[in-house]
Amino acid sequence: MKKILLIEDNQDVRENTAEILTLAGYQVSIAPNGKAGVEKALQERPDLIICDIMMPELDGFGVLHILNKNSDTATIPFIFLTAKAEKTDMRKGMTLGADDYLTKPFDDTDLLNAVEARLRKRDLLLQSYDNTEAGLQTFIKDVKKILKIEDLAKDQKLKNYKKKATIFDEGESASSLYFVKSGQVKLFKAHPDGKELIVSLHKAGDFFGFEAILQNESYTESAVALEDTELHLLPKSDFLAIMYSNVEIAKSFISLLCSKVQEKEEQLLHLAYNSIRQRTAESLLKLHSLKPTEDTLSIAREDLAKMVGTATESVIRVLSDFKDEGLIDIISGKIILKHTGKLEQVVRWSVARK
CATH class of the missing domain: 2.60.120.10 (Jelly Rolls)
Incomplete structure (x- = not known):
């Protein structure tokens, strides 16, 4: 059940609006003023907020401004209610980040349509998407x-x-x-x-x-x-x-x-501070991550050297050391990873030995 926070200082409007939303199947929480509304929003994290503009202590613009500064509430859909239909109010509300604007008096259909539209939009935005x-x-x-x-x-x-x-x-x-x-x-x-x-x-x-x-x-x-x-x-x-x-x-x-x-930033840091040995191990692991089910890497030594950021001869020497240590094998120019865990140790400054 979707949770809606209604912030409204007029008792009649607050009760009537809450009743309509409850009958429509929503869980409704109410606040009689802006200050109480902010406190409830931070505590309850509703799915949507409906808020009057003209209120004592803290008006609707102030409520929206405060909630937008908090990462936990900044993305909650926000609908303004107001008895004023002036364009300046509408423009200010939308500039602050309001999602919709209803002018009092409003009918049940307008209210429910606005609520359903904003909740449907939020549901779409909260979906996760595969990297495919x-x-x-x-x-x-x-x-x-x-x-x-x-x-x-x-x-x-x-x-x-x-x-x-x-x-x-x-x-x-x-x-x-x-x-x-x-x-x-x-x-x-x-x-x-x-x-x-x-x-x-x-x-x-x-x-x-x-x-x-x-x-x-x-x-x-x-x-x-x-x-x-x-x-x-x-x-x-x-x-x-x-x-x-x-x-x-x-x-x-x-x-x-x-x-x-983030990966690029880390690579530049490693290039500056890590040894050729570490960078070679890291590059081999990075190549392996492209095809994690395969332990055989087919890459020209020149291309591997470009990844490491050093001369080809230096990479060849490190690969020879890795082979002697039993971390890899080299057959017909292809690199076979034998101990990825020990290569990870090399990256973490540890010397991997058999």
């Missing part, structure tokens, strides 16, 4: 319903890239958000001396290319397919429409994107 093509399409479909934008993502497309094909170059204008449907992609930075530093690796279910869009900059690295890869491209305009149209929608999307941002 189907999950992405379901997310876009739900966003179209919420924002009522039928043309959203109409220009999205799937593109196939052959192994070693360039997806975009460093310095190119950012035009799309990329989602890996299948395959693998590496992002790397080129240095004047011709060397490359692999910044990140992306497998099925990963997004990339969004940082440049959010920063309104060109791509700061290049992207190449490591194997035959299928990518879903979402145009920049659609990505920005999703990100900037609704706080809750943006949060849902960010939850799918932020893991790679």
